[in-house]
Amino acid sequence: xxxxxxxxxxxxxxxxxxxxxxxxxxxxxxxxxxxxxxxxxxxxxxxxxxxxxxxxxxxxxxxxxxxxxxxxxxxxxxxxxxxxxxxxxxxxxxxxxxxxxxxxxxxxxxxxxxxxxxxxxxxxxxxxxxxxxxxxxxxxxxxxxxxxxxxxxxxxxxxxxxxxxxxxxxxxxxxxxxxxxxxxxxxxxxxxxxxxxxxxxxxxxxxxxxxxxxxxxxxxxxxxxxxxxxxxxxxxxxxxxxxxxxxxxxxxxxxxxxxxxxxxxxxxxxxxxxxxxxxxxxxxxxxxxxxxxxxxxxxxxxxxxxxxxxxxxxxx
Amino acid sequence: xxxxxxxxxxxxxxxxxxxxxxxxxxxxxxxxxxxxxxxxxxxxxxxxxxxxxxxxxxxxxxxxxxxxxxxxxxxxxxxxxxxxxxxxxxxxxxxxxxxxxxxxxxxxxxxxxxxxxxxxxxxxxxxxxxxxxxxxxxxxxxxxxxxxxxxxxxxxxxxxxxxxxxxxxxxxxxxxxxxxxxxxxxxxxxxxxxxxxxxxxxxxxxxxxxxxxxxxxxxxxxxxxxxxxxxxxxxxxxxxxxxxxxxxxxxxxxxxxxxxxxxxxxxxxxxxxxxxxxxxxxxxxxxxxxxxxxxxxxxxxxxxxxxxxxxxxxxxxxxxxxxxxxxxxxxxxxxxxxxxxxxxxx
Numbered sequence: 325x326x327x328x329x330x331x332x333x334x335x336x337x338x339x340x341x342x343x344x345x346x347x348x349x350x351x352x353x354x355x356x357x358x359x360x361x362x363x364x365x366x367x368x369x370x371x372x373x374x375x376x377x378x379x380x381x382x383x384x385x386x387x388x389x390x391x392x393x394x395x396x397x398x399x400x401x402x403x404x405x406x407x408x409x410x411x412x413x414x415x416x417x418x419x420x421x422x423x424x425x426x427x428x429x430x431x432x433x434x435x436x437x438x439x440x441x442x443x444x445x446x447x448x449x450x451x452x453x454x455x456x457x458x459x460x461x462x463x464x465x466x467x468x469x470x471x472x473x474x475x476x477x478x479x480x481x482x483x484x485x486x487x488x489x490x491x492x493x494x495x496x497x498x499x500x501x502x503x504x505x506x507x508x509x510x511x512x513x514x515x516x517x518x519x520x521x522x523x524x525x526x527x528x529x530x531x532x533x534x535x536x537x538x539x540x541x542x543x544x545x546x547x548x549x550x551x552x553x554x555x556x557x558x559x560x561x562x563x564x565x566x567x568x569x570x571x572x573x574x575x576x577x578x579x580x581x582x583x584x585x586x587x588x589x590x591x592x593x594x595x596x597x598x599x600x601x602x603x604x605x606x607x608x609x610x611x612x613x614x615x616x617x618x619x620x621x622x623x624x625x626x627x628x629x630x631x632x633x634x635x636x637x638x639x640x
Numbered sequence: 641x642x643x644x645x646x647x648x649x650x651x652x653x654x655x656x657x658x659x660x661x662x663x664x665x666x667x668x669x670x671x672x673x674x675x676x677x678x679x680x681x682x683x684x685x686x687x688x689x690x691x692x693x694x695x696x697x698x699x700x701x702x703x704x705x706x707x708x709x710x711x712x713x714x715x716x717x718x719x720x721x722x723x724x725x726x727x728x729x730x731x732x733x734x735x736x737x738x739x740x741x742x743x744x745x746x747x748x749x750x751x752x753x754x755x756x757x758x759x760x761x762x763x764x765x766x767x768x769x770x771x772x773x774x775x776x777x778x779x780x781x782x783x784x785x786x787x788x789x790x791x792x793x794x795x796x797x798x799x800x801x802x803x804x805x806x807x808x809x810x811x812x813x814x815x816x817x818x819x820x821x822x823x824x825x826x827x828x829x830x831x832x833x834x835x836x837x838x839x840x841x842x843x844x845x846x847x848x849x850x851x852x853x854x855x856x857x858x859x860x861x862x863x864x865x866x867x868x869x870x871x872x873x874x875x876x877x878x879x880x881x882x883x884x885x886x887x888x889x890x891x892x893x894x895x896x897x898x899x900x901x902x903x904x905x906x907x908x909x910x911x912x913x914x915x916x917x918x919x920x921x922x923x924x925x926x927x928x929x930x931x932x933x934x935x936x937x938x939x940x941x942x943x944x945x946x947x948x949x950x951x952x953x954x955x956x957x958x959x960x961x962x963x964x965x966x967x968x969x970x971x972x973x974x975x976x977x978x979x980x981x982x983x984x985x986x
Contacts, residue, residue, distance in 0.1 A: 514903035582862030
């Protein structure tokens, strides 16, 4: 839960563009949101929605074409000093999707986990480095002896733990987790989710959790933003989003979740999202806060309808 | 729904499948018996390595050449598929009797041929259709799987199709030879949720409209609840529980099924730990005594480590391999958290 309502990470009017001139493609089109210290902020969308691009742009992997990213009060997008760059590299880390593809097969676990230290903690002794690797491994529930092994000796779940240890060794405060459990088996997912929750509690971590799976996000996220074709369409506290999904795209996404309960699964109606329901020719949409903390992209007419709906459902 | 008095379309009896890997023998399928009834959709669930793909690939002779049926039979239309060895024999089954839809629509089409050519290839090989007749059937098939403007789309290449549309094309190819049994191996794992929901509906509609019998392989229990009439749960190369969807989800009997369902994030509450299964699945290179899940089962009985439990019937359609169902067993109840399944989505 957020401790104080002061944004830790702020994304302001982020635009990310790929390609030039005729091949120009705007993957992220004016996205703004705040992430509070200690919370898990979810970003949900389908492939091609730009959710991964946003995560990577925050990490400075992609440059912004407009807008800015503020991290703990400092602008970290665009040109920044090398001292700040190094601090950001240490304080923001990433957990990747596919643990079978994201570890260097030719390096030992020891090197994989400690690689980041060569950049930000130059000059530490070998003993110190080995000690930190052992600590990071035991923190994610692996044996320190594993440091001398190669990635192929591990199962998918263990490899994802190695990926988490690699992030933790930097002592980050903010972690971007891009689909960290999608590639894992059901029973392993639960282990990794528990581990992430425990680490968050222990180290006061802030997470940006990127996923396409709303049912998992309901369990781990404090707030969720829904993204569609590079634009946020809705943002709200998690339970509120599930209770009162307003934007038609959010509803379509919720209706598509396969629930593991046969009676419910068959009664559920599948809602398809048709962007032509919006009539934005004369009345363009704006990012509007309908109830405290619940934002939706809609024009005047739509927002009025949404408000009515919220009031209607509030009365028994 | 299935009627148990019916004659099964496919009957697997005491099947053992082994693989030879660098001189070591891996026992992938361990004494599996299974009936598949006309018109039903059976889901096989299990984690990676549980043997669900190996089992179904054996129905089509698609396992790697280092694997073999060590014991048992696969009866289909009076033939024992377990004894098939030559490609010639298998070609009488593959496609025309049993067809398969694979997981990744991005890699299972030929990028150099048009969609139409790939469907017509199946029609020519299996049904001898050529020219205008083949083209017409192709258009029908594309129409069946919900592709609009089929006559224009058949002339396009795979890269002009999205993931969901490619999966539709693959389903069309699988249906080209009017098979009786359709095996879907994780058909939606690589797709977006909204597309996944559409493909699930499509397969459901096709199975009913064309009177197919379907086997659905997946590790996603949400998908299972959506598609299956019956569910078989596999663990370490063995079916540990089988029953109707409602029976397996609402009154599961095997401790492994309990554990699998309990670890669903959908049942979790924020701030509480999710249930996890400790340990790792057994090594199938070694001989397994007793219940394969016993070492990971916190409530395992002594008997579980000594003798493999038989199938105990719970209802005429529901049975499980666990000593807990023996009359001498102590009263061990499923975890409380499972009661949340019934209230999901409400």
